[in-house]
Amino acid sequence: MLSQKTLIRLAPWLVILALGILWEAVVVGFQVPEFLFPSLSAVWRSTLTHWDPIMMHATQTFLTTLAGFGIAVVVGLVLGAAVGSSPVIYKALYPLLVGFNSIPKVAFVPVLVVWFGIGTIPAILTAFLISFFPVVVNVATGLATLEPELEDVLRSLGASRLDILKKVGLPRAMPYFFASLKVAITLAFVGSVISETVASNLGIGYLMMAASSSMDMALVFAGLIVIGIMGVVMYELFAFAERRLTGWAHRNPNGAL
Amino acid sequence: MDFVRFENVSLAYQPGSPFAIEDVSLSIRENEFISLVGPSGCGKSTVMKLVTGLKPPSKGYVYVDGREVGGPQKCVGMAFQASNLLPWRTTLQNVMLPMEIVEPYRSTLRARRAEYEEQARALLKRVGLAGFENKFPWELSGGMQQRASICRALIHKPRLLMLDEPFGALDAFTREELWCMVRDLWQEEPFTVVLVTHDLREAVFLADTVYVMSKRPGRILVKREIDLPRPRDLEVTYTEPFAAYVHELREHIGHIRES
């Protein structure tokens, strides 16, 4: 008999396994042609055959994504801190930010290509543009939820605005910030891959584009899976950091979150 | 010499809006324990904001320690109905918060942290929180959180302690325990206390002077000196003179309701 805990730990792997078996069974059972929908085993064979180029392009995508994500974190923190700590800046910037966020970022790629040419820079910038918004919103929310009474306590001690930001604002915003990192890193992958498919000759997005134009569907699916794996790994990394660094927010039944 | 002095103070939160408090005059001696009572919304918390300089008066003058209040005070202790402890800090770290802000502790904290922490531990022990220094606020009961909150308000040895309904959310037994805690802390090392409450027994038990405020716009209706001998024991709350004070103040509140 499996304990509840082991079951929970195994559950995602079991689902993946089941999905893989289903995939293989459907493709083999219905004899789907490989140029439409390759079987999992075909994808695996293709992965092994093209291991070196896949790794090269994956590394490119990974670094591009990290660069875009890094900029997004810095810009998101600064903008979020500004928006969250000043009602005036909040009023001034929020409509603009929301409007900007509703534009599909793929629409920016042609603009970026004109400005920076084909290659890594548009991919980094697309990753940045698509992923900074959640960071801004979460940091701003975390900062803006300062109880008036707590503010009174601090101000009557002679605390400056910067003191209040350091002692209360930032620690309080941390759980929000880490929650946003999980979302932002996955969005950053979306951004860099979109840009690579349209305007690059490097990266997983480019690899998939090239493979699909030569009808190599197995390689396209290999690319998809590689992106998925990178996304999950990074997400889990930030989820882990979040649990380690802001545990108080989750153990606290009527706390800040 | 009065430590806190209000001269005909009025305050409107927005220019043009009706006064929250109107023509309030009062004077508090150094180390006096005063209590403000009155119906909800009558401006008790507003008086606190004026004393601490968080709001400037619309009319009149507020003096603390002989000087007109021109901005937030630098080292007042405050505690509210909610403990407002920071959930990411342990009890000890929460109590240490003022030491990171108030001078001269702030600039000497790095060198003398051990000494200051010892003071914080001693204070926590005084209020019965020994052994809870490293617990987080959510691991404490409501009464314990409130004890910690009052420790935080006192650790930097302020001359002025502002308590805004600090026992309002506690059960009757815990509340009486905390009355005695505040009484003992004050008796040992006196400081000036302004206690806002709507519990008349609490006001009479703790305070030297009780001020009754009218409903909005808040004015001081009655100033009543409480001449019960100190130190006061909880037993005193069952005596005739105590009941007489409570009764008398109750009458004034009654009149507010009718008018």
Ligand SMILES: Nc1ncnc2c1ncn2[C@@H]1O[C@H](COP(=O)(O)OP(=O)(O)O)[C@@H](O)[C@H]1O
């Ligand atoms: N920040 C504020 N802005 C505008 N009006 C306020 C504010 N705080 C309090 N008031 C008003 O001032 C009056 C007195 O409030 P308060 O001092 O909090 O009363 P109490 O503490 O006695 O319940 C109330 O009518 C309230 O609506």
Ligand SMILES: [Mg+2]
């Ligand atoms: Mg109030």
